[in-house]
Amino acid sequence: MxxxxxxxxxxxxxxxxxxxxxxxxxxxxxxxxxxxxxxxxxxxxxxxxxxxxxxxxxxxxxxxxxxxxxxxxxxxxxxxxxxxxxxxxxxxxxxxxxxxxxxxxxxxxxxxxxxxxxxxxxxxxxxxxxxxxxxxxxxxxxxxxxxxxxxxxxxxxxxxxxxxxxxxxxxxxxxTNQIEWNPVCFEHVNSGMIDYLTLHRIHPMIWSPLAGGRLFTSSEEVCTKAMAKIRAIAERHQTQPDVIVYAWLMHHPVGAMPICGSRNPERAKLAVQAAEIELEHYEWYEIYSASGQQVIR
Ligand SMILES: NC(=O)c1ccc[n+]([C@@H]2O[C@H](COP(=O)([O-])OP(=O)(O)OC[C@H]3O[C@@H](n4cnc5c(N)ncnc54)[C@H](OP(=O)(O)O)[C@@H]3O)[C@@H](O)[C@H]2O)c1
CATH class of the missing domain: 3.20.20.100 (NADP-dependent oxidoreductase domain)
Structure with a gap:
């Protein structure tokens, strides 16, 4: 690790x-x-x-x-x-x-x-x-x-x-600043916090990396849209969607440290496996824009 x-x-x-x-x-x-x-x-x-x-x-x-x-x-x-x-x-x-x-x-x-x-x-x-x-x-x-x-x-x-x-x-x-960040939460991306931390080489701890499980269980449109894209990318990499979400968070140059909240060590293992996944830069943007909350102009 x-x-x-x-x-x-x-x-x-x-x-x-x-x-x-x-x-x-x-x-x-x-x-x-x-x-x-x-x-x-x-x-x-x-x-x-x-x-x-x-x-x-x-x-x-x-x-x-x-x-x-x-x-x-x-x-x-x-x-x-x-x-x-x-x-x-x-x-x-x-x-x-x-x-x-x-x-x-x-x-x-x-x-x-x-x-x-x-x-x-x-x-x-x-x-x-x-x-x-x-x-x-x-x-x-x-x-x-x-x-x-x-x-x-x-x-x-x-x-x-x-x-x-x-x-x-x-x-x-x-x-550090421990902040919420996941494919349906962009508060700290939009506030400039992530940029500030990247500039100062301060690594954030990331809470609710899987949106507290909502990514998998919620019928909210932002979640279903994000998950459809995450699942497609997981298929490309022949891995599980959870792994892709962790890989997405760790792709950013800020050097994020996701905090896994599951009771199930098998689910923590998926986070660990993400280190082996190299996302394409366009894939990072596919997930960034998938929920519809972030617009690529
Ligand atoms: N600083 C703050 O204000 C703040 C706020 C909130 C949290 N935190 C920290 O961040 C940690 C992580 O937050 P979090 O627990 O919200 O993280 P999370 O990993 O996004 O969510 C964990 C929840 O998602 C469920 N889950 C995971 N994978 C799933 C799947 N494939 N399908 C369905 N459900 C799934 C888990 O259920 P199972 O347990 O059944 O796997 C668990 O209930 C917390 O423990 C805490 O240390 C900090």
């Missing part, structure tokens, strides 16, 4: 396993550990979670999995996220964004406890905070790095302006 360099001290497997949906898999800690070992066997060493996934339960379950097999933590790169905050207000839960200094520090320390680890390899600000103080957020992330609680810092779902502002406050040390 190809490695992607994020910084002098951190590299990721090109394909990442994500655990957003872990709560719905009804896995025991032993079964989670087994899933991680199966990923490791195919070269996937990087794993993604977040504080907000199942209200912290996802981090807790991963921590329990590490406790069942203490050798695991040292063999992987662990990513988590902060910034989406659920607070009880007047007896009801209220979810909002909080990237202030004290919240980030408290959130990270609690995550480390849940995950049974002394550090995260990468810590991300999960979503854009409309009320962000860039200097304050940067100070928190920098202090966490200085204290050895995180190796590197990044963001998720940031637009180019917010990314650039925080990047400046961080002295250029943000190592």
């Amino acid at each position: 190809k490695r992607i360099t994020l910084s002098d001290q951190l590299s990721f497997s090109n394909i990442i396993q994500g655990f957003w949906r872990l709560g719905s898999w009804n896995y025991t800690p032993q079964k989670v550990a087994e899933n991680i070992r199966e990923c490791l066997d195919m070269g996937i060493t990087t794993f993604d979670t977040a504080e907000i996934y199942d209200d912290t339960a996802c981090e807790s379950l991963l921590g329990e999995a590490f406790a069942t097999d203490p050798s695991l933590r040292g063999r992987i790169e662990l990513v988590s996220k902060t910034g989406i905050y659920k607070q009880e207000i007047d007896g009801s839960p209220f979810v909002y964004y909080n990237t202030r200094y004290d919240r980030i520090m408290e959130s990270c320390k609690a995550a480390l406890k849940r995950l049974h680890t002394d550090h995260l390899d990468l810590y991300l600000i999960h979503r854009e905070d409309a009320c962000i103080d860039f200097e304050q957020t940067a100070r928190a992330l920098t202090d966490l790095k200085k204290d050895g609680l995180i190796l590197e810092a990044g963001v998720s779902n940031f637009d180019p302006m917010k990314f650039d502002c925080l990047q400046q406050a961080m002295g250029g040390t943000l190592v």
Whole structure:
């Protein structure tokens, strides 16, 4: 498996396993550990979670999995996220964004406890905070790095302006933006975010690379149109449609790292196989324009 360099001290497997949906898999800690070992066997060493996934339960379950097999933590790169905050207000839960200094520090320390680890390899600000103080957020992330609680810092779902502002406050040390990108989602292509990252040689982590499965299951026109083209290209390459979608994401010079969200390691294997597929440049554009959302003028 190809490695992607994020910084002098951190590299990721090109394909990442994500655990957003872990709560719905009804896995025991032993079964989670087994899933991680199966990923490791195919070269996937990087794993993604977040504080907000199942209200912290996802981090807790991963921590329990590490406790069942203490050798695991040292063999992987662990990513988590902060910034989406659920607070009880007047007896009801209220979810909002909080990237202030004290919240980030408290959130990270609690995550480390849940995950049974002394550090995260990468810590991300999960979503854009409309009320962000860039200097304050940067100070928190920098202090966490200085204290050895995180190796590197990044963001998720940031637009180019917010990314650039925080990047400046961080002295250029943000190592990624985790963004949604797939054949029916072009938000970050159209915002210029992908161009910004390409220019600065910053590799994005890609969430919902298969549109959360909608590509295969949805009757929405954008999905059926995209899938008809993806299936035709898969036939040309004598492979499966999933493989083509991952190959399409990795064809772009930005050097994307797709995060596979399936519970099924056989489906992660399809992502791994994509490294062997060389798409023609015209095929990239066939998929780019297939859903009808992007027009080639
Ligand atoms: N930063 C953020 O804001 C953010 C947001 C969302 C997600 N993420 C991260 O990105 C990861 C991946 O996101 P995702 O789970 O949406 O990714 P995804 O890989 O696009 O979607 C996974 C879903 O698609 C289904 N699926 C896969 N192949 C299929 C097929 N051939 N036919 C039918 N269904 C299929 C899977 O079902 P099975 O499990 O049954 O295979 C699973 O439910 C998450 O785990 C999380 O770590 C980050």
